Amino acid sequence: MNGQQTHNPKDWLWPFWPAVPLYPYSKRRTICSEIVKDTIWTFDQLQGILYTVVPIRMTVVKLSAGGLLVYAPVAATRECLRLVNQLVSQHGDVKYIVLPTSSGLEHKVFVGPFARKFPQAQVFVAPHQWSFPFNLPLSWLGFPAKRTQVLPEDSSQSPFADDFDYQILDINLGRGSFVEVAFFHRRSHTLLLTDSIVSVPEEPPAITQLDPYPLLFHGRDHACEAIADHPENRRKGWKRICLFAIYFRPHSLETTGLGQMFREAFQAPQHSPQAYFGLFPFRWRDDWQKSFQILRSHGRVFVAPILQILILPQGPKEVLIWADQVARWDFRQIIPCHFDAPISATPHQFREAFNFLEKQSPAIQPLLAEDMQFIHELEANLRKQGIATPPQEKV
Known part of the structure; x- marks a missing residue:
């Protein structure tokens, strides 16, 4: 079955x-x-x-x-x-x-x-x-x-x-x-x-390929690029989705200003609600694929950064x-x-995978640390607002 x-x-x-x-x-x-x-x-x-x-x-x-x-x-x-x-x-x-x-x-x-x-x-x-x-x-x-x-x-x-x-x-x-x-x-x-x-798998999971539109949406490099369905675009979209989902704002992601975003939206080939009316504020640096490969690391198991930084250090x-x-x-x-x-x-x-909670744990790879920066900033802001508490000492 x-x-x-x-x-x-x-x-x-x-x-x-x-x-x-x-x-x-x-x-x-x-x-x-x-x-x-x-x-x-x-x-x-x-x-x-x-x-x-x-x-x-x-x-x-x-x-x-x-x-x-x-x-x-x-x-x-x-x-x-x-x-x-x-x-x-x-x-x-x-x-x-x-x-x-x-x-x-x-x-x-x-x-x-x-x-x-x-x-x-x-x-x-x-x-x-x-x-x-x-x-x-x-x-x-x-x-x-x-x-x-x-x-x-x-x-x-x-x-x-x-x-x-x-x-x-x-x-x-x-x-x-x-x-x-x-x-x-x-x-x-x-x-x-x-x-x-x-x-994180290298290839898009089967469930994502039943309706590949999300993969193709994120497989573009700019708003003016047509949404084209072919395997490479599906793979590219999947890898970028993984970086979004794991890091929220990976270091290799840049966003365009409002003015540029709306100008490009008018020039975009897709203006339907499904395509968010042509709005696409994302720009990826040339090294984004390297960031994905470090994240994937040949299929290793790891603890998601949101848990590494916000949750598990509480205990x-x-x-x-x-x-x-x-x-x-x-x-x-x-x-x-x-x-x-x-x-x-x-x-x-x-x-x-849980060694990061130990004092003798090895240093995080530099690029991965940069990708986790946004979640560190989020944690700091939550602490300032009294929503999050400082992490306990490593064991």
């Missing part, structure tokens, strides 16, 4: 998109891929802002006693549900649905509607749930109250302990908590993660204890909720 999408736009409808108004808004396509034969499947959809779109991923695992566990649901469109129900018909009911994060509204918003399509499933959530800018109760997001419970702190007490171990990372941020639950599927030697680890001891515990598991691949998956990675490579 791989990539069995429908071509009926009604099957892609996601009516709850105003709750988290991210592209592609009301229409979300789904690709299902079999990762481990008759055992693990991923369901990829798209999510982003201003055509900076990256995969958001749900993972479904067959339980040894029959039935399915769903990790981090995505939008329950008719297409997505049809693909899940194909697995149900072969492998048994959806028994458990897991929300493995506490603050990620972009994950949380999908759980309630998904759970209501599988009324026999128990719903387990990470501890210390909260949301921003409004701290909404789970019932307001459609979670079924009688079937929803917090994951036991001890994974051996969970009803799926025969198949999974898990470790909970819980960092108190003052106004909420950053929580991520790593799941280890012992039989397939697979680690499931939400946001803590990513790896370095807790993070390293959690990373050490996870690294004891004998996993051979990682399936995160974003960017590439599955990633061939060892426990040592996973643990190495």
Whole structure:
């Protein structure tokens, strides 16, 4: 089973998109891929802002006693549900649905509607749930109250302990908590993660190529360049999207002034709302591809800069204890909720990604440090405003 999408736009409808108004808004396509034969499947959809779109991923695992566990649901469109129900018909009911994060509204918003399509499933959530800018109760997001419970702190007490171990990372941020639950599927030697680890692929993921317009939009060098669909433009657009998504404002990106932006918009060959009426303020320096290659670094696993700078330094001891515990598991691949998956990675490579929290950690590569400058500035501004607190000392 791989990539069995429908071509009926009604099957892609996601009516709850105003709750988290991210592209592609009301229409979300789904690709299902079999990762481990008759055992693990991923369901990829798209999510982003201003055509900076990256995969958001749900993972479904067959339980040894029959039935399915769903990790981090995505939008329950008719297409997505049809693909899940194909697995149900072969492998048994959806028994458990897991929300493995506490603050990620972009994950949380999908759980309630998904759970209501599988009324026999128990719903387990990470501890210390909260949301921003409004701290909404789970019932307001459609979670079924009688079937929803917090994951036991001890994974051996969970009803799926025969198949999974898990470790909970819980960092108190003052106004909420950053929580991520790593799941280890012992039989397939697979680690499931939400946001803590990513790896950037060289080629655009399949889900981005169903509608390549975002790739082609960012594959241009200026507003007056026509949007042309060919493989090189798709690759170029994907690489720039990765730099946007990871760094927000990479050092190799420059923006044009308002006057120039509007002058070029009048000359642009595309003036439709889809093309933002010709507005395209981006300019990339000649070294931008080098910046991408350092980011990718042959598919290495790493912690996204926003977590490296803003979140994980708030609890370095807790993070390293959690990373050490996870690294004891004998996993051979990682399936995160974003960017590439599955990633061939060892426990040592996973643990190495968190070395930046240690005093003896090696220096960051200079170009990568320049790319992270904007997030450092953001963190400094948040500290001035009292929204963020200073990082704790490295361990």
